Amino acid sequence: MCSYRYLALNTYNFLAFVFAVEEINNNSQLLPNITLGLHIKDSYSYTRKIIESALQILAGQGTIVNFKCNSFRTVAAIIEGFSDDETYGFYNMFQIYRYPQVSYISQNLYMSDPVQYPYFYRTIPNxxxxxxxxxxxxxxxxxxxxxxxxxxxxxxxxxxxxxxxxxxxxxxxxxxxxxxxxxxxxxxxxxxxxxxxxxxxxxxxxxxxxxxxxxxxxxxxxxxxxxxxxxxxxxxxxxxxxxxxxxxxxxxxxxxxxxxxNKVMPHFLNFIREMKPVSLANDIKANIWWKVLCDSRCPKTIRRDCNSTVTTDAIVHCFSPYFGYSYSVYNAVYAVAYALHDMIMSGSGNSTTWTRENSEVLYSLPWKLHNYLRNIHFKNGLGEEMYLDENGDLATGxxxxxxxxxxxxxxxxxxxxxxxxxxxxxxxxxxxxxxIVWESSFTQKPPQFRCSPSCHPGYRKLTKEGKPICCFDCIPCAEGEISNQTDMETCITCPDDQWSNQKRDTCIPKVITFLSFEEPLGIALTSFSMFFFLITAAILGIFIYYRDTPIVRANNQHISYILLISLILCFLCSLLFIGHPEDVTCILRQTTFGITFSIAFSSILAKTITVVTAFQATKPGSKLHKWMGSRVSNSIVFSCSLIQTVLCLAWLFTAPPFAYVNLRSEIGTILIECNEGSVIAFYCVLGYLGFLAGISFIIAFLARNLPDNFNEAKNITFSLLVVCSVWISFIPTYLSSKGKYMVAVEIFAILASSAGLLCCIFIPKCYIILLRPERNNKKDLRKLHIKIIK
The missing domain is CATH 3.40.50.2300 (Response regulator)
Known part of the structure; x- marks a missing residue:
């Protein structure tokens, strides 16, 4: 055994070596009929002394007090307590002899390589x-x-x-x-x-x-x-x-x-208290070391009973909790002893008694011992399971x-x-x-050591430029992202159907939104739709009831019926835009809207043309008499509506509208809406309606000053002016709206334009029919015709 340098605690290492050897020699089950010997040398950390001591041990030229060792016996292993560098240097010098080198101090991580250092072992971790x-x-x-x-x-x-x-x-x-x-x-x-x-x-x-x-x-x-x-x-x-x-x-x-x-071996302290003081390894301070153990300040577990009254300041080894590396030394000796035991038992046919003749296996040391030392598994004197791992290090911590x-x-x-x-x-x-006993100045237990405070959930770290990675600012996660742990590097994006809560620390389901009948906006639009539906139905009833009166008959009553019915359908079709969108309702809402409005505008166009034709036909020599009558008006309504119907059918067969779950249009919501399918088809339908309205407006505007108490041209002109204003303002408003408000804008445009047609064309007639019946007679109509003829 060689030691590192002189320290008071190193003496415990020497004593642990002696104690382990004596304990093994007194154990009849371990190495029976064999007495272990030992050499102890202290190098004092001098390289020359290390080499000299090692050569003396290997050559068998040393003696030790109180032990009689035959110098010709083979050395089994070298147990050393060198520093990392000295262990490394010693191994490189003496590996040629293949002696097992067991360290109880060195933690050099490079030497945990059984391929590069096959003869090195240790009883502490690396x-x-x-x-x-x-x-x-x-x-x-x-x-x-x-x-x-x-x-x-x-x-x-x-x-x-x-x-x-x-x-x-x-x-x-x-x-x-x-x-x-x-x-x-x-x-x-x-x-x-x-x-x-x-x-x-x-x-x-x-x-x-x-x-x-x-x-x-x-x-x-x-x-x-x-x-x-x-x-x-x-x-x-x-x-x-x-x-x-x-x-x-x-x-x-x-x-x-x-x-x-580390642990204190049983009986080790008693061994120290009772053994006769000796100078181990030429220890020049051995006398002082032993006298310190007599000091009354030493704990009772280690204090020796002696008559010395010498006091000294150097009492460090009295208060060592584990007495140097004595536990590691103890395990090192036991590891070598058990490896020897396994090797000898294997070489003697597992016999428990053997003679001098078959003990020649001892002389095959050291190279044969490695196989047993590398695979050693034993219980030490404390009853602990010990084994070396794959690197030759004792499996400890x-x-x-x-x-x-x-x-x-x-x-x-x-x-x-x-x-x-x-x-x-x-x-x-x-x-x-x-x-744990913390320092009193700490305001928390345990204390925190950070360059920057922790980023709480809902925030992420942003490294400060030019600073180490743990110096950072805390910035909140963006909308739709969360951090649910402290000190997160990046925020987590919520799934498409979820959104971040206000604290940005958890994802919550998005609110499903659509224009429903239960919400205030839906209730208001539904109420307006039903109100105008009832008004229109009432006007239709009035016109049917007063169908024989001049004011009803003078303006193509059948076209008026068609127009009122189409307006009823226009008011009702707005209800298709409210409620949970489905594929069927998405298809019906736009096609119904397009066809009913085309019928309405076709009817207005037919009425306008009828008014112009009627006054032109009264002129002498006019050939327009043959274009008078309901057949021409019905043909106009049918043909103009048919074109819109063909457009809608083409839309349905190419790219029909469908229900669509929009996850990204509005923050934190899932918008269920109707996708128009083909935007081109949608605007073609609107464009055709605009075309009909424009033609009707131009004709009505030109005929607005025709002299007739029952002339509708002025009313149609004003109604179409309202319609055109509504739909021209509809387009930018519709494009700038989102979600259910886009739907509400379209419903409002339908209701407003339909109400404009109803109010401007039919309310004045209802006023005359109901409140000024004296004006609703053939006499006024006949006078008007005479004036025109003259």
Missing amino acids: ELHLCAAIGKLLKYFGWKWISIFSTDDESSVRAVQILKEGIERNGGCIALHETFPHQRRITNLEFQKFHSAIKQSYTVNIFYFNKNVAFSLYNVLDLQRNVKSGQVFITIAEVEIIKINQKHFKIRNKFFIFKPY YDILNLIFLPNMTLKYEVVGHYNPHAPQGQDFTIDEKA
Whole structure:
């Protein structure tokens, strides 16, 4: 066994080695009839000393106090506690001997490659798992704003790079990253560099260095004096206590420490308390180390019963929660022992007793041991299941410690969480928030570390230009988009049949809308339609009742009946535009409207032509007598209406109207409307109606001054002027409207134009028929004819 450098806690590693060997030798089930020996060398971190000690062990030229070892015995494995760099260098130098090299300290991630490093094993996790564990803690508490201080060794540089990638992948970013030399302790000047670097920001500070040593409590106190309160420190090194006094308890509770999974072995502390003090590995400070255990300030679990009254400030190893890396050393020795046991049992035919002759299998070490060590599976002295994973690393994880300074001037390392990369997904990381003691300056538990506040649901992040990714503004989602989680990068577009609510945090069904009979607008239009329908029906009844009167007979009463019936249908067809659109109603509404209006305008055209013809026929020598009569008028109505009917049929056979669900016309609504199918056909129908109205208007306008008490030309002119005004204003209004209001505009145009025709043509006649009956006689009509003849 070789050690890294002198630290008081390293003596526990040496003692754990001795303790494990004695425990195995006293176990009749493990390596029966074989006594394990050991060599212990301390290198003090000198490369020359490491090489020298290793060669002495391999050559069998060393002895150790209280143990009698035959130097000619073959070395089974090298268990070492070097730093990452030294482990790497040692392996490259001594791999030619194929000795298993088992590390209980090095976490170098590059050496977890069984192909490139087939003879390397370790009993702690590698740095990849450490990075994952730190990332899990940051993600659990939602900490995004991070500062990292790390060493510049190759393994740490790569590990920190992986850590940074994980932080950024979870939406965090690095406020600061400083690196420092890794081959020595950090100086006070470098600590001052830390202070100035993090003084201006509130971040989580990760100290990724001193993996195998500890922070001085004085350095921690000095750090706190120069750094703002309200910060959290994550370290991978313990905080050592050189001397406890009042000022140390001004340190606030802000440290999380990641240490490889550790336990105290049964009887180990009793072994230390009762064994005779020895100088292990030429330890020049061994006497002081043992005397410290006699100090009354040491906990009872480790305090030795001796008569020494010597007191010293260096009592750090009294307060170590896990006594160095003793647990990892213990498992390393057991792993090698069980591998030896399996190899020997395999070579001796699984016999439990064997002699010197068949024990020659021992001399096939070291190369034969690897196969058994790589596949080892055993229970250590604590009864824990142990095995090496595919990379030759012990399948274990990390403890998360909270360093707590209590008011009663005591220090406590509280285990507040665990990370086991070999556990099932979802069970690999656990944290006990109730066990954590937060700094008193925090206004919330746990604290939040962000460059920008979280974006609540309904908002999305907008990265600030020139700033890290976690520095952002929060902007609301656009209409039709939502964000239902905090800190979303982009908003989610709602499905076509849904829309965002007012808070933009959930999609709600769109409101289905159409012009219905139940809404106020629909009720109003229906009421107007039915009112004019009844008025028109009443006028038709009046005309039928007074059919023999001159005013009814003088203006082609049959065409008047047709016109009134067509107006009745016009008022009723407006009802087809109200209600839930269906394919049938969509087809009927436009074709009915087009045909009924064409009949109405054809009737007006026939009446206008009849008026003009009648007065022209009274002139001497006129040949228009033969064009008088109902046959010509009916032919005009029929032929003009037939043309519109043909247009409507062509429309229906080519691209008929149909019910259409419009998801995008209006915000937040689903509009059910009629699609006209062919817009060209629709405007052809309207254009033809305009053509009939225009021809009728021109003829009526020219005949407006003909002398006759019953001349309709003036009334027709004015009615058509109303109709033309309505439909000319209809076109831009219709095109600028949307949804049900577009339908309402068309209904209004139908009702207004129909009402204009009704009121301007028939109301004056009804006035004479009902209120001025004296004017409704043949005498007035006869006088008028005499004047015209003269």
